Amino acid sequence: MIMNKIEIGGYFHLELSRKRKKFIHDDGVLLNSGRNALEYVLSSKKIERLWIPYYTCDTILEPLIKLNIDYSFYSINQQLELYDLKRLSSGEFILYTNYFGVKDEYVKSLSEVYGDRLIVDNAQSFYSDVTAGPSYIYSPRKFVGVPDGGIAYSGLTYLDSQLEMDISFSRCSHLLRRYDEKASNGYNDFRENSKLLSMQPMKTMSQLTRALLFSIDFEQIKEIRLRNFSYLHDNLYLTNLLDLNMAFSCPMVYPYYTENALEIRNRLLANKIYVATYWPNIFQWCTTCDLEYQLANKILPLPIDQRYGFREMDIILSVIAG
Structure with a gap:
């Protein structure tokens, strides 16, 4: 008698396209979150101390604490680059954040200096390339509607076969609600589901998140993002305190650095245009005199x-103009 172990029949699952055979960075190590992608990289190297920027999200500390790795902070300048190049001692590595996805060229220059002791945080630069030498981490949920996921490139994959696969369905409520309701109705769901990623054990990416990524037209997304970025830049570059150029793969947002930020932020919010603060923890890490603040x-x-x-x-530009 045949003992079938596969479920046949029953109700339907969410229909997702599998026409695409690849998605961006599917050749990396697919994990369950960006911070666990960093943990994977750190676990694959003999690191005694990691240099990290003050201007970064405090979630970067989670894998360092889990792995009991010492860390020190460094400062950046107004162009989002190292204030001065660190001379690394034996066992020291340095992490650099590809801010807003606009620092690809600078990442290349850092890789020439630090080689395989550079870890590039590409959470805000999903489309940026991987090159020989540095390690890289990516977070697809910063760019597309997936519940979780992280991707690591460290030169080693020995940990991959030892990890169990994550399950993601319980972290999807904000994604589904936004189809039927406005974004503000699902914001609490978004926050709660994001909290669920904290201190998660390192696992491989869930089947659901993989299926979602396979169903996305990343090339079309890139075209739209670049077009919108250029449109805003053409209208804002004269008043933007950041010196931006177009030498990048694809940005996450348009970073508008202005002395009138508080006033403009309030106007944007009043008009239901939501902009994040990257990152609130910096107000505790730094003083008002610090550039990062x-x-x-x-x-x-x-x-x-x-x-x-x-x-x-055009709506965003009109609100900024007041």
């Missing part, structure tokens, strides 16, 4: 993503 306070990450076009960009 000013960057966190005065950079407005304007949305340019694939849901929007020139009509929405």
Whole structure:
């Protein structure tokens, strides 16, 4: 008698396209979150101390604490680059954040200096390339509607076969609600589901998140983001305190650095245009005299993503103009 172990029949699952055979960075190690992608990289190297920027999210500390790795902070300048190049001692590595996805060229220059002791945080730069030498981490949920996931490139994959696969369905409520309701109705779900990623054990990416990524047209998304970024830049570059150029793969947002940030942020919020603060923890790590404090306070990450076009960009520009 045949003892079938596969379920046949029953109710339908969510229908997702599998026409695409690849998605961006599917050749990396697919994990269950960006911070666990960093943990994977750190676990694959003999690191005694990691240099990290003050201007970064405090979630970067989670894998360092879990692995009991010492860390020190470094400062950046107004162009989001190292204030001065660190001379690394034996066992020391340095992490650099590809801010807003606009620092690809600078990442290349850092890789020439630090080689395999550079870890690039590409959470805000999903489209950026992987090159020989440095390690890289990516977080697809910063760019597309997936519940979780992280991707690591460390030169080693020995840990991959030892990890169990994650399960993601319980972290999808905010994604599903946004189809039927406005974004503000699902914001609490988004926050709660994001909290669920904290201190998660390192696992491989869930089947659901993989299926979602396979169903996405990443090339079309890239075209829309670049078009929206250029449109905002053409209208804002004269007043933007950041010196931006187009030498990058694809940005996450348009970073608008302005002394009038608080006033403009309030106007945007009043008009239901939501911009994040990257990152609130910096207000505890730094003083008001520090540049990082000013960057966190005065950079407005304007949305340019694939849901929007020139009509929405014009609305943003009109609100900024007052």
